Amino acid sequence: MTLSRLANPQSIAILGASERPSIGRTLLTSLERLGYPGHIYPINPKYSQLAGHRCYASVTDLPEAPDVVALCVSADNMLDHMHALADRGAGAAVIYGGGFAERGEEGRRLQEAITGICRETGISLCGPNCMGVLNPPARSTTYIYEVRDPAGLAGNVGFISQSGSIGNGMLSDVRRFGFSLLASTGNEAVTDTADFIDYLVDDPNTRVIATFTETVRSPDRYVAALDRAADQGKPVVVLKVGQSERVRRAITSHTGGLAGESRVFSELLRAHRAIEVKDLDELTEVLAVCQGKRWPRGRRLSVITGSGGQAELILDVATAASLDLPPLSTEDRATVESVLGSITGDGNPLDSWGNGDWRTNFPHTLATLRDSSDHDVIVLCQDNSENQPMVSHDRLLDEVLLLVDSAAKSDKPHYFMNMRPGVMNLTQISHLTQHGIPQVGGSRQGLGAIDRVARYMAGLPPLWTPQHSIGKENKPLASGARRVISEFDAKRLLHPYGLRVTQERLVQSLNEAKAAAAAIGFPVVIKVVSDDIPHKSEYGLVIVAIHSEAELAAAWQLLAQRLTKIGKPAAVDGYVVQEFIADGIEVFGGISRDPDFGLSIAFGMGGVAIEVMRDFALRLLPLRQGDIEAMIAETRGAALLNPHRGDPGADIQGLIDCLYALAAFAQDHADQIAEIDLNPIKVLPKGKGCVVVDALIVLR
Ligand code: ADP
Ligand code: MG
Numbered sequence: 116m117t118l119s120r121l122a123n124p125q126s127i128a129i130l131g132a133s134e135r136p137s138i139g140r141t142l143l144t145s146l147e148r149l150g151y152p153g154h155i156y157p158i159n160p161k162y163s164q165l166a167g168h169r170c171y172a173s174v175t176d177l178p179e180a181p182d183v184v185a186l187c188v189s190a191d192n193m194l195d196h197m198h199a200l201a202d203r204g205a206g207a208a209v210i211y212g213g214g215f216a217e218r219g220e221e222g223r224r225l226q227e228a229i230t231g232i233c234r235e236t237g238i239s240l241c242g243p244n245c246m247g248v249l250n251p252p253a254r255s256t257t258y259i260y261e262v263r264d265p266a267g268l269a270g271n272v273g274f275i276s277q278s279g280s281i282g283n284g285m286l287s288d289v290r291r292f293g294f295s296l297l298a299s300t301g302n303e304a305v306t307d308t309a310d311f312i313d314y315l316v317d318d319p320n321t322r323v324i325a326t327f328t329e330t331v332r333s334p335d336r337y338v339a340a341l342d343r344a345a346d347q348g349k350p351v352v353v354l355k356v357g358q359s360e361r362v363r364r365a366i367t368s369h370t371g372g373l374a375g376e377s378r379v380f381s382e383l384l385r386a387h388r389a390i391e392v393k394d395l396d397e398l399t400e401v402l403a404v405c406q407g408k409r410w411p412r413g414r415r416l417s418v419i420t421g422s423g424g425q426a427e428l429i430l431d432v433a434t435a436a437s438l439d440l441p442p443l444s445t446e447d448r449a450t451v452e453s454v455l456g457s458i459t460g461d462g463n464p465l466d467s468w469g470n471g472d473w474r475t476n477f478p479h480t481l482a483t484l485r486d487s488s489d490h491d492v493i494v495l496c497q498d499n500s501e502n503q504p505m506v507s508h509d510r511l512l513d514e515v516l517l518l519v520d521s522a523a524k525s526d527k528p529h530y531f532m533n534m535r536p537g538v539m540n541l542t543q544i545s546h547l548t549q550h551g552i553p554q555v556g557g558s559r560q561g562l563g564a565i566d567r568v569a570r571y572m573a574g575l576p577p578l579w580t581p582q583h584s585i586g587k588e589n590k591p592l593a594s595g596a597r598r599v600i601s602e603f604d605a606k607r608l609l610h611p612y613g614l615r616v617t618q619e620r621l622v623q624s625l626n627e628a629k630a631a632a633a634a635i636g637f638p639v640v641i642k643v644v645s646d647d648i649p650h651k652s653e654y655g656l657v658i659v660a661i662h663s664e665a666e667l668a669a670a671w672q673l674l675a676q677r678l679t680k681i682g683k684p685a686a687v688d689g690y691v692v693q694e695f696i697a698d699g700i701e702v703f704g705g706i707s708r709d710p711d712f713g714l715s716i717a718f719g720m721g722g723v724a725i726e727v728m729r730d731f732a733l734r735l736l737p738l739r740q741g742d743i744e745a746m747i748a749e750t751r752g753a754a755l756l757n758p759h760r761g762d763p764g765a766d767i768q769g770l771i772d773c774l775y776a777l778a779a780f781a782q783d784h785a786d787q788i789a790e791i792d793l794n795p796i797k798v799l800p801k802g803k804g805c806v807v808v809d810a811l812i813v814l815r
Contacts, residue, residue: 245301408551413491
């Protein structure tokens with residue numbers, strides 16, 4: 116759907132325009148205040164003139180096919196109106212009112228009928244249940260709120276909101292950035308967030324795109340739009356709330372249960388180079404950072420304060436947020452101390468107060484950090500606000516000028532930061548803005564935003580490709596109606612991909628079991644093999660650490676009894692006798708399928724840790740280089756695998772290989788797989804690799 120007639124209309128018709136207070140009246144006022152250069156067509160049979168414009172009796176009477184029609188009327192005759200619009204050749208429409216899909220069956224049918232008309236005739240509809248579209252650079256609006264003062268409204272942020280109020284909130288503050296477009300998309304019956312992202316990617320006024328999103332309506336187009344934005348180097352900053360309603364999936368595996376929608380969505384954003392934020396404070400600061408003349412080209416922040424207390428607080432906040440504040444090198448520290456006297460801490464954040472002569476000290480620390488090869492970004496922290504009762508006006512400006520001066524002597528991006536979000540001084544901002552220096556606010560949100568943009572700028576690592584394709588791509592994994600592939604067969608399928616599995620045999624009788632145990636060597640494990648029983652130990656159908664034939668015979672008896680008890684003796688394909696892996700740390704690896712976004716791989720520590728702590732990492736397939744290593748690093752419990760106190764630690768490289776092999780298997784059979792659980796994988800001591808002890812494959 117092309118949006119130009121909706122987003123950048125040359126003519127705007129207002130159905131239901133009026134002199135009385137109403138949306139129609141507001142639009143006329145706003146268009147006048149903006150100085151809209153296009154044609155304005157009020158429509159209302161009760162008037163012949165409105166606000167200096169000729170007023171028309173109906174859409175049919177308009178002298179030209181309008182680019183957009185703002186439907187400032189109730190839902191009652193909406194279908195008739197839409198037919199009239201279609202007949203007159205309108206390019207786009209905005210329906211503000213509610214009473215559609217969000218309100219029951221009847222409303223949903225009405226919305227569907229309207230959608231049908233729009234699809235047939237190519238009308239790009241905004242809404243229903245929305246606030247419309249504001250295009251400050253084009254001085255056009257169909258936005259429901261009155262433009263009071265257009266100064267500062269135009270800028271480079273394209274904002275797409277499924278919530279009108281969030282859009283209004285964004286429009287309430289243009290101190291640091293303005294808007295190239297603000298679209299409130301409402302129910303998205305015809306045009307949706309993906310269409311607007313697509314439009315803004317090509318819009319020359321837009322430097323950064325931001326969205327407030329509750330639901331992604333067309334996953335494929337959404338992902339394609341994110342990819343186009345990434346290709347064009349326009350960041351898409353996404354604040355996603357709520358969970359879309361979705362039919363509950365039948366979930367067999369652990370992994371399926373873990374990979375909930377919001378985690379997968381976060382991974383989707385990462386995989387397609389969007390910037391995810393969790394709240395409006397984080398969102399605003401990212402948009403502020405994007406106003407800079409230079410964008411960060413590395414994550415290593417240096418922060419200058421005039422206070423030890425601030426420095427300590429910032430360090431705590433930054434550490435908790437995993438931000439990178441490298442300490443000063445010995446040489447840089449010596450340079451700083453040669454002027455400031457001895458400094459506290461490791462010099463980042465750098466309390467530059469020293470002997471109190473800040474006019475000497477600040478420029479000196481700025482100069483040192485400009486020259487430092489350990490830092491990519493310089494942040495000067497000062498708490499100032501509008502109309503503040505303390506501190507002379509000159510001094511407020513002097514601090515900013517020092518920063519401006521430093522930025523002019525370096526190509527490192529410089530930032531001015533207030534400790535709290537949203538607090539700022541307009542005189543300072545105006546100077547900073549002139550010189551392309553962003554003001555950010557809130558040590559967590561502000562520094563976090565610089566870090567987010569730095570990571571965006573680093574781009575994505577290349578896609579990972581399996582080194583040894585084994586030529587079994589997408590051969591059917593099982594025949595006929597088989598939906599679950601239980602442990603024994605699953606391991607046979609995985610083994611060729613380089614996954615080491617337990618030595619084991621499938622047996623049907625106690626005698627065969629004894630022979631298998633003798634061949635494998637005690638101690639052994641015996642388990643029931645059945646596609647109908649994916650979680651064996653739930654029913655006591657796994658017996659470990661069997662040390663003798665006698666114990667084996669007893670175990671055999673026990674398994675038979677337990678099977679009878681659960682009424683499933685017939686469902687059994689046999690029994691597996693396998694080596695008992697006494698050593699190692701239990702971890703889990705798995706694959707799951709999201710109905711919208713496809714396969715993802717998960718990794719976590721074994722046992723209750725995953726379910727209780729939800730401490731696991733996720734990535735969408737196909738993987739990118741380094742993904743598995745990063746997944747292990749970001750799982751807190753995986754620290755247990757590291758060497759400690761003389762213990763050489765677990766075979767992390769073996770684990771990495773194992774998880775990449777799992778990904779290779781899943782990528783090769785992507786359209787067949789619903790879920791995979793390797794649970795547990797035992798990670799042996801360093802140099803010994805890892806062993807898949809249990810496996811389960813669920814087919815689509
Ligand atoms: P389930 O189908 O219930 O997941 P598993 O095959 O994973 O059954 O076995 C349950 C538990 O028994 C495992 O989590 C692991 O701790 C232990 N176990 C299973 N097989 C072995 C083995 N070969 N060596 C050591 N421990 C094992
Ligand atoms: Mg298991």
